[in-house]
Amino acid sequence: MSTSRAEATRARLLEAAVTAFSEKGFHGTTTRDIAAAAGMSPAAVYVHHRSKEELLFRISEQGHQRALEVVRRARESSNDPVEQVAAVGRLFSRFHARHHTVARVLNYELAALSEEHLATIGELRSATTAELRDLVRDGVSAGVFDTPDPALAATALASMAVDIARWYREDGEWTLDQIGDYYSDLALRLVGAVPRSSGTTPVAKPRSSSSLPTSL
Numbered sequence: 001m002s003t004s005r006a007e008a009t010r011a012r013l014l015e016a017a018v019t020a021f022s023e024k025g026f027h028g029t030t031t032r033d034i035a036a037a038a039g040m041s042p043a044a045v046y047v048h049h050r051s052k053e054e055l056l057f058r059i060s061e062q063g064h065q066r067a068l069e070v071v072r073r074a075r076e077s078s079n080d081p082v083e084q085v086a087a088v089g090r091l092f093s094r095f096h097a098r099h100h101t102v103a104r105v106l107n108y109e110l111a112a113l114s115e116e117h118l119a120t121i122g123e124l125r126s127a128t129t130a131e132l133r134d135l136v137r138d139g140v141s142a143g144v145f146d147t148p149d150p151a152l153a154a155t156a157l158a159s160m161a162v163d164i165a166r167w168y169r170e171d172g173e174w175t176l177d178q179i180g181d182y183y184s185d186l187a188l189r190l191v192g193a194v195p196r197s198s199g200t201t202p203v204a205k206p207r208s209s210s211s212l213p214t215s216l
Helices: 003-024 031-038 042-048 052-076 081-098 100-108 115-141 150-159 176-190
Strands: none
Touching: 003 031, 003 042, 003 052, 003 100, 031 042, 031 052, 052 081, 052 100, 052 115, 081 100, 081 115, 081 150, 081 176, 115 150, 150 176
16 A cells, blocks of 8 residues: 555544544444444554554544644734734634534543553643743733733633533534634633733733634
8 A cells, every 4th residue: 555545544544533532432432433434444443553542642642733733823923922812712712613523532532542642642731731821921921911820821721712622513603703703802801911001901902813814
């Protein structure tokens, strides 16, 4: 099998595993379920992945790497902490909505990972939290965030979009843009963002969503 064909097959199996894990949970899913969803024989799973747990790890690793990239993109979108945190709220919430099936697996099936794989995912989560802690501390130091506990505020930023994956549906009540705008404002309020001109009122308007990437 050529390299490109093998990669395509692995990707197909990962996609099938995401669907199966999100619908039945890790322990309720068999390799036969995954193979059937991918249109392959059960034996094909083991040709490309050593175990069902390895499939879960690859899904988790890729998903957490993408989540970290989302936060880094938000921080790189501006030099202003207020605009950065608004971007975090918008892009992180859009990520969890747009990729809600993967996000459900990432957040609800971690306990099924091996100790070694769980440690790897823990490092990615810690890196995301560190980015957010640096952002909140920068805003506090600049006098544009008003929060008594920057570390806790960063943890809240990291977790506030997670539940979107549970309730979001493409045909649901809110669009990606509506969710992004709402969570952007929510992030600003969470850190107590204040306008540079007054330094008192805990209100700040994020820049227009048209100036931020919307492809997440």
